[in-house]
Every structure is written in C-alpha cells, then in structure tokens.
Amino acid sequence: MKSLDNVTPTLPVSLPQAGGGVYRTGSSPARPDAAAVPTHWYNIAADLPEPIPPHLNPATGDPVTAAELENLFPAALAAQELSTDRFILIPEPIRDVYKTWRVTPLLRASRLERALNTRARIYLKYEGASPVGSHKPNSAVAQAYYNQKAGVDKLTTETGAGQWGSALAFAGAMFDLNVEVWQVRASYESKPYRRYLMELYGGRVHSSPSSQTATGRAILSDDPNTPGSLGMAVSEAVEVALAEPRVRYALGSVLNHVVLHQSVIGQEAIAQLREQGEATADVVIGCAGGGSNLAGLSFPFLREVLTADASTRVIAAEPSACPSLTRGEYRYDHGDFSGLTPLMKMHTLGNDFVPDSIHAGGLRYHGMAPALSHVVNLGLVEPVAIHQDAAFHAGVLLARTEGLVPAPESTHALAAAFAYLDRTSREETVVIGLSGHGQLDLPAYHSILSGCSR
Amino acid sequence: MKSLDNVTPTLPVSLPQAGGGVYRTGSSPARPDAAAVPTHWYNIAADLPEPIPPHLNPATGDPVTAAELENLFPAALAAQELSTDRFILIPEPIRDVYKTWRVTPLLRASRLERALNTRARIYLKYEGASPVGSHKPNSAVAQAYYNQKAGVDKLTTETGAGQWGSALAFAGAMFDLNVEVWQVRASYESKPYRRYLMELYGGRVHSSPSSQTATGRAILSDDPNTPGSLGMAVSEAVEVALAEPRVRYALGSVLNHVVLHQSVIGQEAIAQLREQGEATADVVIGCAGGGSNLAGLSFPFLREVLTADASTRVIAAEPSACPSLTRGEYRYDHGDFSGLTPLMKMHTLGNDFVPDSIHAGGLRYHGMAPALSHVVNLGLVEPVAIHQDAAFHAGVLLARTEGLVPAPESTHALAAAFAYLDRTSREETVVIGLSGHGQLDLPAYHSILSGCSR
Numbered sequence: 009m010k011s012l013d014n015v016t017p018t019l020p021v022s023l024p025q026a027g028g029g030v031y032r033t034g035s036s037p038a039r040p041d042a043a044a045v046p047t048h049w050y051n052i053a054a055d056l057p058e059p060i061p062p063h064l065n066p067a068t069g070d071p072v073t074a075a076e077l078e079n080l081f082p083a084a085l086a087a088q089e090l091s092t093d094r095f096i097l098i099p100e101p102i103r104d105v106y107k108t109w110r111v112t113p114l115l116r117a118s119r120l121e122r123a124l125n126t127r128a129r130i131y132l133k134y135e136g137a138s139p140v141g142s143h144k145p146n147s148a149v150a151q152a153y154y155n156q157k158a159g160v161d162k163l164t165t166e167t168g169a170g171q172w173g174s175a176l177a178f179a180g181a182m183f184d185l186n187v188e189v190w191q192v193r194a195s196y197e198s199k200p201y202r203r204y205l206m207e208l209y210g211g212r213v214h215s216s217p218s219s220q221t222a223t224g225r226a227i228l229s230d231d232p233n234t235p236g237s238l239g240m241a242v243s244e245a246v247e248v249a250l251a252e253p254r255v256r257y258a259l260g261s262v263l264n265h266v267v268l269h270q271s272v273i274g275q276e277a278i279a280q281l282r283e284q285g286e287a288t289a290d291v292v293i294g295c296a297g298g299g300s301n302l303a304g305l306s307f308p309f310l311r312e313v314l315t316a317d318a319s320t321r322v323i324a325a326e327p328s329a330c331p332s333l334t335r336g337e338y339r340y341d342h343g344d345f346s347g348l349t350p351l352m353k354m355h356t357l358g359n360d361f362v363p364d365s366i367h368a369g370g371l372r373y374h375g376m377a378p379a380l381s382h383v384v385n386l387g388l389v390e391p392v393a394i395h396q397d398a399a400f401h402a403g404v405l406l407a408r409t410e411g412l413v414p415a416p417e418s419t420h421a422l423a424a425a426f427a428y429l430d431r432t433s434r435e436e437t438v439v440i441g442l443s444g445h446g447q448l449d450l451p452a453y454h455s456i457l458s459g460c461s462r
Numbered sequence: 463m464k465s466l467d468n469v470t471p472t473l474p475v476s477l478p479q480a481g482g483g484v485y486r487t488g489s490s491p492a493r494p495d496a497a498a499v500p501t502h503w504y505n506i507a508a509d510l511p512e513p514i515p516p517h518l519n520p521a522t523g524d525p526v527t528a529a530e531l532e533n534l535f536p537a538a539l540a541a542q543e544l545s546t547d548r549f550i551l552i553p554e555p556i557r558d559v560y561k562t563w564r565v566t567p568l569l570r571a572s573r574l575e576r577a578l579n580t581r582a583r584i585y586l587k588y589e590g591a592s593p594v595g596s597h598k599p600n601s602a603v604a605q606a607y608y609n610q611k612a613g614v615d616k617l618t619t620e621t622g623a624g625q626w627g628s629a630l631a632f633a634g635a636m637f638d639l640n641v642e643v644w645q646v647r648a649s650y651e652s653k654p655y656r657r658y659l660m661e662l663y664g665g666r667v668h669s670s671p672s673s674q675t676a677t678g679r680a681i682l683s684d685d686p687n688t689p690g691s692l693g694m695a696v697s698e699a700v701e702v703a704l705a706e707p708r709v710r711y712a713l714g715s716v717l718n719h720v721v722l723h724q725s726v727i728g729q730e731a732i733a734q735l736r737e738q739g740e741a742t743a744d745v746v747i748g749c750a751g752g753g754s755n756l757a758g759l760s761f762p763f764l765r766e767v768l769t770a771d772a773s774t775r776v777i778a779a780e781p782s783a784c785p786s787l788t789r790g791e792y793r794y795d796h797g798d799f800s801g802l803t804p805l806m807k808m809h810t811l812g813n814d815f816v817p818d819s820i821h822a823g824g825l826r827y828h829g830m831a832p833a834l835s836h837v838v839n840l841g842l843v844e845p846v847a848i849h850q851d852a853a854f855h856a857g858v859l860l861a862r863t864e865g866l867v868p869a870p871e872s873t874h875a876l877a878a879a880f881a882y883l884d885r886t887s888r889e890e891t892v893v894i895g896l897s898g899h900g901q902l903d904l905p906a907y908h909s910i911l912s913g914c915s916r
Contacts, residue, residue, distance in 0.1 A: 043497070108569060108865050115562060119636070137591055139865035141901065181862045182573070201655075204904035207911060208861050407662050408635045411562050411593035447595065447901050450658035457661060 042276075042283035045103055045110045050271040052307040052379060053264070054094035055314040060264070060382045061353035063089075064340060072350050081256070081265075082158035085151065088265040096268065098150075105149045105182050109138045110272065114280035114439075119409040124426065127435045129286070133277045133305060134412065136445030140205065142370075142415065143301050143443050144175030144260055147269035151258050152179035161254040162186035166216065166241030169195055169369030170202025171415075171444065172260030177211030190216035190244040193236035195369065201448045216241035223247050237362065238372070242344045261298025262343055262352070262377045270304020277439055278308055286437050288318050291428065294441030295420040296324040296333065296391070297370045299377030305441040307379075310388055322389040324380070325424035327371045327399070330363035332356055333384055333391035341375055354381040366396050367452035368416035370443075398423040400456040403446065415444035416452055496730075496737035499557055499564045504725040506761040506833060507718070508548035509768040514718070514836045515807035517543075518794060526804050535710070535719075536612035539605065542719035550722065552604075559603045559636050563592045564726065568734035568893075573863040578880065581889045583740070587731045587759060588866065590899030594659065596824075596869065597755050597897050598629030598714055601723035605712050606633035615708040616640035620670065620695030623649055623823030624656025625869075625898065626714030631665030644670035644698040647690035649823065655902045670695035677701050691816065692826070696798045715752025716797055716806070716831045724758020731893055732762055740891050742772050745882065748895030749874040750778040750787065750845070751824045753831030759895040761833075764842055776843040778834070779878035781825045781853070784817035786810055787838055787845035795829055808835040820850050821906035822870035824897075852877040854910040857900065869898035870906055 053060055062071035077086035088096060098106075117130040124130075135143035155163055163185055167173025173189040180187035189211055196203060196215040206213050216236045217224035221244040227234060234240075249257035259266060274292075281289060292309050294302035302324050312318035326333050332355045341356040343349035354375045357363075361374040376384075383389050396416075403419035405426075406412055414422060418441070425440045446453065507514055516525035531540035542550060552560075571584040578584075589597035609617055617639055621627025627643040634641035643665055650657060650669040657667050670690045671678035675698040681688060688694075703711035713720060728746075735743060746763050748756035756778050766772035780787050786809045795810040797803035808829045811817075815828040830838075837843050850870075857873035859880075860866055868876060872895070879894045900907065 104572075105865070109567075113563075118558075139867065145865075178865050182865060200908070201901070201904045204908040205867065205901070208858065208867060208904065208907050209865075210862055404662060408664055411559070411599075411632050411636060411663075413593065413659065413662060447655070447659070450655045450662065453662050454654070454658040 042279040043111060045106045046098065046272045046275040047103070048095035048097055049268045050275055050308050050311060051091055051094055051096060051268050052310060052383070053092045055311055056382070056386070057314070058386070059092070060379050063350040063352050063378070066342070066347065066351050082154040082160070084154045084157070085265050088268055089263060099153060102150050102153050106146070106272065111276050111280070112137050112273070114277055115410065116284065117410050120406060123405060123409045124429055126429045127433060128429055128438050129436070130425070131281065131284075131437070131439045132410070132412070132442050133273060133439055134442045135273065135301070136412065136415065136442060140171070140174040140178050141445045141447065142171045142175065143270060143273060143304060144172050145178055146272055146304065147260065147266045147300065148172070148175035148179035148258070149182060150269045152176070152183040152185050155256055155258070156183040156185050159254065160185065160256050162188060162252070163256055163258045164188045164190070164245040164249045165258045165260065166190045166192075166238060166245045168192050168238050168372060170199060170206065171370050173211070173213070174202050174205045174209070175260070176258055177206040177209035180211065181209040187211040188245075188248065189213045190218060190241040192216055192238055192241050193234070194365075199448070214244070216244050218244060220244070221247045239344055239346060243346050243348065246348050261300040261373070262375065264379055266300045267303040267307070267377055267379045270300045271307055273304040273441065274306060274308030277305065281437070281439070288312060288437070289320050289439040290436035291321045291323065291438045292441070293323040293325060293421050293425045293428065293438065295371060295417045295443055296326050296376065296380065297368070297417060298373045298375070299380035301441060301443040303377055303380045305439075306389065310383065313388065323424055323428065324384065324389050324391045325394050325420040326391060327366055327368055327420060328393040328395045329366045330357065330372050330374070331393040332374060332376045333381075334393045336376070338381060338385055343375060352378045354378050355384065367449065368396065368399070368420065370415070370417040371420065392424050392427070394420045394423045397456070400453065402426050403453070404457070412442065413446045413450075414442050415446040416449050418442040418444060418446070496733040497565060499560045500552065500726045500729040501557070502549035502551055503722045504729055504762050504765060505545055505548055505550060505722050506764060506837070507546045509765055510836070510840070511768070512840070513546070514833050517804040517806050517832070520796070520801065520805050536608040536614070538608045538611070539719050542722055543717060553607060556604050556607050560600070560726065565730050565734070566591050566727070568731055569864065570738065571864050574860060577859060577863045578883055580883045581887060582883055582892045583890070584879070585735065585891070585893045586864070586866070586896050587727060587893055588896045589727065589755070590866070590869065590896060594625070594628040594632050595899045595901065596625045596629065597724060597727060597758060598626050599632055600726055600758065601714065601720045601754065602626070602629035602633035602712070603636060604723045606630070606637040606639050609710055609712070610637040610639050613708065614639065614710045616642060616706070617710055617712045618642045618644070618699040618703045619712045619714065620644045620646075620692060620699045622646050622692050622826060624653060624660065625824050627665070627667070628656050628659045628663070629714070630712055631660040631663035634665065635663040641665040642699070642702065643667045644672060644695040646670055646692055646695050647688070648819070653902070668698070670698050672698060674698070675701045693798055693800060697800050697802065700802050715754040715827070716829065718833055720754045721757040721761070721831055721833045724754045725761055727758040727895065728760060728762030731759065735891070735893070742766060742891070743774050743893040744890035745775045745777065745892045746895070747777040747779060747875050747879045747882065747892065749825060749871045749897055750780050750830065750834065751822070751871060752827045752829070753834035755895060755897040757831055757834045759893075760843065764837065767842065777878055777882065778838065778843050778845045779848050779874040780845060781820055781822055781874060782847040782849045783820045784811065784826050784828070785847040786828060786830045788847045790830070792835060792839055797829060806832045808832050809838065821903065822850070822853070822874065824869070824871040825874065846878050846881070848874045848877045851910070854907065856880050857907070858911070866896065867900045867904070868896050869900045870903050872896040872898055872900070
C-alpha cells in the first residue's frame with residue numbers, strides 16, 4: 009500500500025456554507041407517536057456518566073475541533089459530531105423523505121415464538137422496508153440534505169457490498185446531488201444488483217481500484233488483478249473529494265453524527281412497544297459492524313436505563329470473522345486502512361486487519377463506532393460473536409416462520425437472540441433489530457442451503 | 463405440443479374436506495380503518511348490473527358447477543369462485559399472516575408531482591412491501607390456508623418470472639404445505655434470485671420442461687434445447703397434481719377467487735385516502751397481466767361507482783407486446799396452452815399466442831381475468847397499451863423522485879398515469895397501483911439505462 013503515499017491527507021478547500029451550518033435543538037420533543045416519524049434525533053452523549061472520548065487530530069494528538077471538522081463536513085454535521093444536546097430537531101425536508109418508508113414495522117413474531125417454543129414475546133424492528141432495503145438511508149438522507157444546503161455538488165463514498173453506496177445514491181437523487189461511489193472490485197464484479205441500483209438512482213459507480221484516481225492507478229500498476237479492498241476504495245473516494253471543489257466525502261457508519269441519525273429506529277420501537285402494551289423491552293439485540301444500526305436501535309432504550317429505572321439489556325451481535333468488540337483492543341485507531349481519518353477511541357482489530365470474506369459484507373469492519381465502543385466499555389452493552397453458519401440458519405428459520413428474508417448482517421442478531429432465548433424460560437420482551445432485507449443476498453442463502461458456503 | 467396428448471384432463475381424486483368447505487360471509491363489515499387490515503374480501507359480483515359470464519366445462523359446454531370445481535379446489539375456494547356474496551369474511555389465520563406486511567403504504571408522491579409539474583395529487587398504493595415483493599401473497603396465503611384445512615399436503619404451480627411461485631412458496635411455509643414449482647427454463651436459468659427465494663421458503667423448484675413429468679420428458683425428447691414456456695410449465699404442474707393424491711394445483715391470477723382475495727388492496731386504499739382527507743379517487747390506474755392486481759385495486763372503487771354516486775375512472779395498463787384488452791377478442795377461451803382448464807369468457811389473444819420476451823414477465827399472459835374482462839366490456843374500465851421503453855422510463859423517474867424501485871409490471875401503470883396526467887390540468891386525485899418492487903429486476907433496468915434493452 010505504499011502507493012497511497014502520494015495521497016496528501018490535507019483538508020479540502022472550504023465551501024460555501026449556505027445555511028448548512030444551522031441545526032436546531034430542542035430538549036422536549038412531543039411525546040412519541042407510534043404512527044409518526046420522530047421529530048428529533050436522540051443524542052446519547054447528553055446522558056452518559058462519562059463523555060465519549062474525543063476524536064484526535066493525528067498530526068497534533070489534540071481533540072479534533074469543530075473548525076477542523078467543518079473542513080471535512082458541512083457545519084451542521086460537524087456540530088452534530090461534537091454535540092452533547094439531548095435532542096436535535098430533524099429538518100422537515102429530511103423527515104419528509106423519511107416518510108417514504110418510516111415508521112418502519114415493529115412486528116410481533118408469534119410464529120417464530122412457537123417455532124422456538126419460547127415464553128418470550130419477540131418483536132422485530134424491520135428496517136428492510138426502506139427503498140434500498142436497509143437502515144442506511146436514515147443517515148444518507150440527512151447527510152445529503154446538509155451537504156446540499158451547504159452548496160456541495162457531489163458526494164464521494166466507498167461501498168463494500170453496496171448497502172451504503174445505494175443509500176447515498178438514493179439520498180443524492182432526493183436532494184439533487186451527484187453521487188460517485190467506489191465499489192470494491194470483488195463485490196462490483198460478483199454482486200452487480202446493488203451497482204445497478206446505484207445507477208438507477210443516477211449514481212456513478214467505479215470498480216475500485218479504478219483508473220480515475222492516482223491511488224487506483226498506482227495500485228493497478230502494482231497488481232492489475234487485485235480484488236480491491238474497502239481501504240483502497242476509501243482512499244480513492246477521499247482523494248477525489250480532496251482534489252475537487254464543492255465535492256465532499258460521506259461516511260456510512262462509525263461517526264457520532266451517523267449514530268445520531270439512526271436514533272429514529274429505537275425511538276419508533278419504544279413508541280410502538282407502548283402501543284402494544286409493553287412498558288419497555290427487557291432485551292434489545294442487533295447486529296454491529298461499524299455500529300450505527302445497533303446504536304440507532306439501542307441508544308433510545310439506554311436513555312431509559314441511564315435516566316429512568318429501566319433495566320433493558322442490550323446485546324451486540326458481531327461476526328466471529330471480525331470480532332472487534334469481543335476480541336479487539338479498546339484504543340485509539342484510524343478509521344481507514346491508510347490512516348487518512350482522525351484517530352478514534354474504539355474497539356479495534358487494527359486498521360490493517362483484513363477479515364475473511366463472509367457474506368455479511370456490512371459487518372467486515374476492523375473497528376467500531378466510538379459511541380458504541382464507549383457504552384460497551386461502560387458495561388451498558390454486551391457483545392457476542394456469532395459464526396456465519398449459525399447466523400444463516402437463524403435467517404432461514406425466520407423466513408420459514410415469519411416470511412421475512414433478513415440481510416446476512418441481520419441474521420447475526422437473530423442467531424444471538426435465539427442463543428439468548430435458549431438459556432431463559434422467562435416471559436420477557438425481546439426486540440430484535442433487522443437492519444435490512446436479504447433479497448439481493450439470495451445467492452448467499454443458496455450457497456448455505458446447498459451446502460457450499462465456503 | 464402433441465406430446466401433451468398423454469396428459470389425461472380428468473379430475474383429481476377427491477380429498478378430505480376437513481373444514482375446508484366452510485366460509486363465512488357478512489354483509490356489513492365494520493367501517494374500514496386506515497390502520498387495520500380489512501376484515502372481509504369484497505366481491506364485485508354482488509354489485510354488477512349483469513353477471514360475469516360463467517366458466518364452461520369444455521366437455522359438455524355447460525357452466526362449471528360447484529361440485530366440479532370441488533374436484534379441483536377445496537370447497538371454500540370453489541364456493542368463492544361462484545359466489546355472489548358481497549363480503550366474505552377473511553379467516554383470522556389468513557389475516558394474521560397478512561399483518562406481516564399489510565396495511566401496505568399509500569404514499570403521497572409530492573416529489574413526483576413536482577417533477578411532472580402537475581396539479582393532480584398522486585398517491586401510490588405500494589404492494590412491494592410484502593415479504594416476496596409483490597401483491598401475489600394476498601391470494602397465495604388464502605389458497606394455502608384453505609388447501610391445508612382441506613387436508614392437502616402439497617401444492618403444485620407454474621411460474622414465469624417467479625413472482626407467483628415465490629408467493630406460493632412463502633404461503634406454503636406459513637401453513638406447513640409442500641410447494642413444488644415448475645419455472646420456465648429461460649427464467650430458471652437467467653433469473654436465479656427468485657428461484658433461490660422459493661428454495662429459501664422450502665419450495666422445490668424444477669426447470670420446465672423437466673424430467674419429473676411425462677409431459678416434460680416428451681417435450682425434452684422432441685427438443686432438448688427448448689427454452690420452455692408458461693404453457694408447458696402449467697401442463698407439468700397440472701400433471702403432477704392430477705396424478706398424486708392429496709396434491710392440488712394453485713393459480714395465481716385470472717380466477718374469480720384470486721381476484722376476490724386481492725380486494726384488500728383497494729379497500730385499504732379507500733380508507734387511507736379518506737384519512738388523507740380525500741373523498742375518493744378521480745382516477746385509479748394499475749397494470750394488468752392476468753388481471754388480479756388491477757381488479758384487487760379497482761373493484762372496491764367500482765363498488766362506489768356501481769352503488770353510490772362516485773365517478774372514479776379506472777385505467778388498465780397492459781403491455782403493447784401482449785395487448786389482450788386493447789387488441790384481443792372477447793370470447794370463450796382456455797386459460798392454458800394445452801386446453802386443460804375450463805373455458806372462460808375473456809379478452810384473449812388466443813391460447814396459442816406467444817408474446818415477445820419482455821421484462822415484465824408477469825404481464826405475458828394471453829388472456830385476462832373474466833371478472834376484469836367483463837367490467838371492461840361494460841365500460842367501467844378503460845384499457846391502454848404501453849410500450850416497454852415508456853414503462854421503464856417512467857420507472858426510472860419514480861426511482862429518482864420517490865426512491866421506490868417499481869417492478870417492470872408496475873412501471874406500465876406509471877407510464878399510463880404519466881400519459882393521462884399529460885393531457886389534463888385538473889386538480890384531481892390519482893391513485894397508481896404499484897404491484898411490486900423491482901429489486902430482483904435490476905438487470906432489466908441496467909439493460910434499459912445502458913441502451914441495450916433488446
């Protein structure tokens with residue numbers, strides 16, 4: 009990877025900030041309505057007993073400032089990244105797009121309960137109902153809105169399996185922004201459907217490494233047959249964002265503002281549970297790759313643990329092939345392979361860790377969101393590592409009982425839930441987060457069912 | 463096709479009727495609730511000024527009787543096929559499965575309205591939210607329920623693109639029935655995702671023609687390289703259902719009871735419109751292949767035309783490659799290629815018509831549901847033929863404004879709606895039925911966008 013040395017990790021040119029710097033907070037949103045999209049995002053930073061360790065500028069070792077972040081993100085997102093306000097108003101244009109698919113279903117899984125022979129009441133919070141089939145648009149739409157307000161013309165990003173790239177392409181179409189995506193070559197070639205989806209939304213997709221960037225050309229010159237990696241794709245997308253005016257880079261997980269945007273999931277789930285006559289959840293379980301899905305689902309529940317007398321347990325299901333929470337170190341590390349991002353305090357396997365090629369591409373990340381890492385460190389979230397085979401078998405059971413086809417990522421939450429339920433006979437309330445549907449991952453199910461998963 | 467001569471079109475062995483013969487009607491269901499799944503199916507036969515012409519026994523030329531139909535279907539479905547009751551109670555086990563994805567969204571398409579520069583208020587009734595991504599499970603779940611109650615062990619069916627086959631496989635999983643599907647070879651080989659979906663639900667899928675049946679073996683012996691056809695696949699599925707005890711054949715469109723089951727779509731849409739402050743729809747537009755989607759959406763609106771003072775216009779969008787309503791004859795014809803089904807009065811291109819291979823596989827049917835054909839003949843529904851290219855371009859516009867990716871079939875309704883809106887400047891209420899999502903049809907969008915649609 010020394011060919012990446014010629015990418016200068018300086019900050020991009022400054023951009024007009026036409027209203028993009030404004031965000032409104034509010035400490036008391038209306039009581040949540042189970043039939044309505046939340047009016048505010050919830051920020052757990054307001055309720056933590058100890059603050060989330062700050063991101064550090066790798067050059068100085070000092071905490072990253074708002075001014076530095078404003079060179080990377082529109083002012084509103086930079087402010088959200090550092091905010092400790094409890095509630096942040098969701099601008100109406102974002103809420104309006106959310107309404108295309110939100111409120112997402114909270115389904116009582118009675119047929120699954122019978123198949124598991126459990127006394128627990130199982131609820132599925134299903135994010136697969138979004139236009140691109142995952143929770144990713146919750147942040148993509150917000151990021152596209154603030155960037156467009158700030159005068160940005162184009163967003164660049166990387167994508168592995170294509171979930172984040174298609175979410176950003178969708179969001180770009182909603183706010184008239186160009187979106188350019190570097191998709192890891194192995195996935196670009198073997199999983200064309202999500203690329204077609206990005207293109208349908210008007211996104212431009214490159215196989216990474218590409219000949220569009222100095223980084224890509226150098227890598228290809230060293231190894232024309234490289235399958236690519238997420239680290240290389242990040243570097244290409246960042247290089248373009250740094251080089252061109254009115255172009256910015258967008259991230260799909262890990263950062264505090266991404267986690268913030270996902271908080272609509274958990275807020276809705278709490279209101280929907282109450283409508284079903286449940287006081288709260290005893291257990292909340294979700295999959296964790298970069299952490300935005302589980303944080304979005306669980307942090308509103310943790311608010312009740314931190315500020316009221318709730319005792320909700322939260323379980324983070326990660327893949328045994330990429331076990332940052334269960335086997336990583338909790339320390340400062342870069343978010344990308346080549347060290348262009350700020351240092352973040354997180355559970356990490358090291359930024360040069362290359363996980364096995366599992367089907368759940370969305371969980372193949374070496375680190376974990378600093379906010380989620382922090383609450384794991386505080387003992388508020390319990391991590392568990394799940395083997396891919398157990399995950400898929402859980403997904404098959406869900407399909408054959410409730411009919412939903414979960415994404416490979418989401419099947420990890422199911423397997424963790426089944427393992428938990430196997431050890432308890434209590435009549436309790438369990439919420440399982442399903443981060444997306446798996447209809448574009450059917451070849452993976454086919455591999456598992458036909459016994460050739462490797 | 464003379465190799466099909468050895469399939470004896472006699473009626474299958476009789477089956478135990480354990481409760482399957484019972485269905486309950488009710489003339490006054492509770493006032494529809496926009497947030498609740500309908501409690502009854504609506505049967506337009508009760509409100510028509512002239513009855514739907516009966517199906518005929520091809521051997522005698524006489525109307526098919528309930529007793530004859532009971533040899534093909536469970537008694538409840540046979541009774542529904544002939545019923546003129548206005549409302550038929552939906553059994554709770556069916557309604558319980560419906561609740562997994564119903565009530566389906568009715569979305570106000572404001573961004574699309576702005577893109578079209580129309581004064582009309584456009585609403586999208588979106589059936590793509592079902593587990594298999596189309597409206598088909600509305601009938602598949604009902605058929606699986608009644609067959610299981612009647613002691614059937616296995617259902618056989620054919621499928622072209624795979625929408626109906628995957629709906630029946632899903633429904634079979636919900637009611638513990640085996641499902642065996644003959645999928646047209648061309649589609650089996652080129653569109654593996656829906657086959658994987660059927661298998662995920664536990665369905666067994668054969669490439670048709672197959673070596674499992676005498677029909678298939680004879681066809682393969684004549685022409686080992688045949689791409690197959692829907693007609694051949696029907697014959698294989700019927701042959702197996704006729705030969706084995708406790709096995710029945712299931713149909714995904716055309717018949718009166720299938721149309722009946724789909725009426726949940728339109729009932730929901732009316733209640734949802736009222737919740738939005740709309741008295742009714744001025745125009746309702748849907749795609750029509752076999753007719754069950756458009757009938758399900760429009761018949762509850764036509765009830766208000768027939769029995770109240772509503773003046774809703776209904777437009778049926780069919781593909782110009784298979785224009786049964788706009789260019790077919792209205793006469794008695796068989797529902798299948800080899801003449802095994804009863805004769806039905808319908809708009810037909812002839813049961814030996816082989817349409818071009820368009821992407822909207824669900825619209826490639828030579829005939830049209832007798833109930834829909836009848837209301838077209840009465841002038842209550844206006845048909846229009848849409849070219850595939852116009853349809854896909856409409857689909858791309860929808861994706862880039864509202865974010866939803868419509869099925870190729872559904873794009874025909876969009877194109878018909880856009881053509882209608884182009885000719886009017888009235889402030890009116892237009893409901894467009896989107897029968898399914900197109901996430902498994904992304905290669906078709908890719909072909910269109912890259913200019914190689916043929």
